Amino acid sequence: MRQALIAAGIAAAVSLIVWQVAGNSRFAGADAVREGAATSEAAGGTPVFRVTDELIEDGWVDATRTAGADHKPLEHSSRSICFLTKIEIKGIQGPEDANSCTIGIDEFTGYWQVTAAVAEGGHSEVRCNARCLVWE
Numbered sequence: 534m535r536q537a538l539i540a541a542g543i544a545a546a547v548s549l550i551v552w553q554v555a556g557n558s559r560f561a562g563a564d565a566v567r568e569g570a571a572t573s574e575a576a577g578g579t580p581v582f583r584v585t586d587e588l589i590e591d592g593w594v595d596a597t598r599t600a601g602a603d604h605k606p607l608e609h610s611s612r613s614i615c616f617l618t619k620i621e622i623k624g625i626q627g628p629e630d631a632n633s634c635t636i637g638i639d640e641f642t643g644y645w646q647v648t649a650a651v652a653e654g655g656h657s658e659v660r661c662n663a664r665c666l667v668w669e
Contacts, residue, residue: 543616580668587618592634592649592661597624602650608665610638615645619662629654634661 585608592603607615620634631652639646647663 583667583669585665585667587662587664588647591619591621592647593659594632594649594651595658596630596651596655597658600651600653600655602648604639604646604648605663606639606642607636607645607647607663608667610643610645612669613645613665613667615647615663615665617647617661618664619660621660622657623659624657626656630657631655632657632659634659636663 588605588607590605592605594601594603607613615636617634617636622632624630625632629652632655633648633650635648635650636645637648638644645663645665647661649659649661651657651659
């Protein structure tokens, strides 16, 4: 429960940051990006921000079949920040059902990844998803 509240607080903080950036004149809307009117920071212009869609397929583990973890890659960490948008836990039967949804950077690839995990011996199910704020 505590982790869910912390995740919700972080998501709210990131949403506030995105809202503040959207009100800033440096933000290029999706229409400007589609029309090619926005310039990139590398070209000496203002940065272009976009928010990714959720993954089509959630990170998902069903411990009644097999416990473990499911890792889904997101965006490269050098130009983005990612946050959880979905945490769904079903079938908790006892303390052995330790579920988690996390976001971290894969040290090998440098990409953010969302991870759904259920501890060994658990009998529950967890689904996770995420979105990223990307600057180009």
